[in-house]
Amino acid sequence: MLRTNPDMLVAAHWGPEPVTTEYVRKTVSLFEDREKLFGRLFPHDNVNFGLDPCWISAYPYRQSVLPGVRVVIEARVMNHSGKPKRVSAELKLPQGWTPGRNAGIQEIPSQSGGRIRLTATSPSAPDRRRHVIGLAAIVDGQPLGEFAEAIVNFLAG
Numbered sequence: 767m768l769r770t771n772p773d774m775l776v777a778a779h780w781g782p783e784p785v786t787t788e789y790v791r792k793t794v795s796l797f798e799d800r801e802k803l804f805g806r807l808f809p810h811d812n813v814n815f816g817l818d819p820c821w822i823s824a825y826p827y828r829q830s831v832l833p834g835v836r837v838v839i840e841a842r843v844m845n846h847s848g849k850p851k852r853v854s855a856e857l858k859l860p861q862g863w864t865p866g867r868n869a870g871i872q873e874i875p876s877q878s879g880g881r882i883r884l885t886a887t888s889p890s891a892p893d894r895r896r897h898v899i900g901l902a903a904i905v906d907g908q909p910l911g912e913f914a915e916a917i918v919n920f921l922a923g
Contacts, residue, residue, distance in 0.1 A: 834890035858900030862889030
């Protein structure tokens with residue numbers, strides 16, 4: 767921002783506003799201070815892991831299927847780090863589900879996203895109309911537990 771030296775900023779909450787170079791300097795300084803603080807608060811090598819609640823997510827988040835079919839859910843991982851991360855994921859399934867083959871450990875390059883394809887077979891006679899599937903992850907050997915979830919609705923067969 768300092769190199770660009772804008773004279774106007776457009777924010778989602780209040781629209782275009784004229785700004786001075788001094789305002790931009792103070793704002794950048796505030797962001798740098800916050801980054802240092804968050805760096806002490808979060809146990810990660812990049813503060814965006816603590817600020818981005820969806821750096822690991824399940825895709826699709828919601829799907830509708832017939833009972834007894836194979837379901838595919840991707841673990842989508844954004845690696846905010848400046849170095850590659852080794853990530854594995856598994857579905858935490860409700861009773862009656864059969865896990866598919868695990869995709870193993872994936873290396874997600876720095877500053878990029880990756881996908882881990884996971885499968886399971888839904889029960890042929892589900893006990894309710896909707897199941898919640900947990901998504902657990904291990905990043906660089908550290909288990910994170912269930913970090914995300916996906917919803918599966920059952921269609922009438």
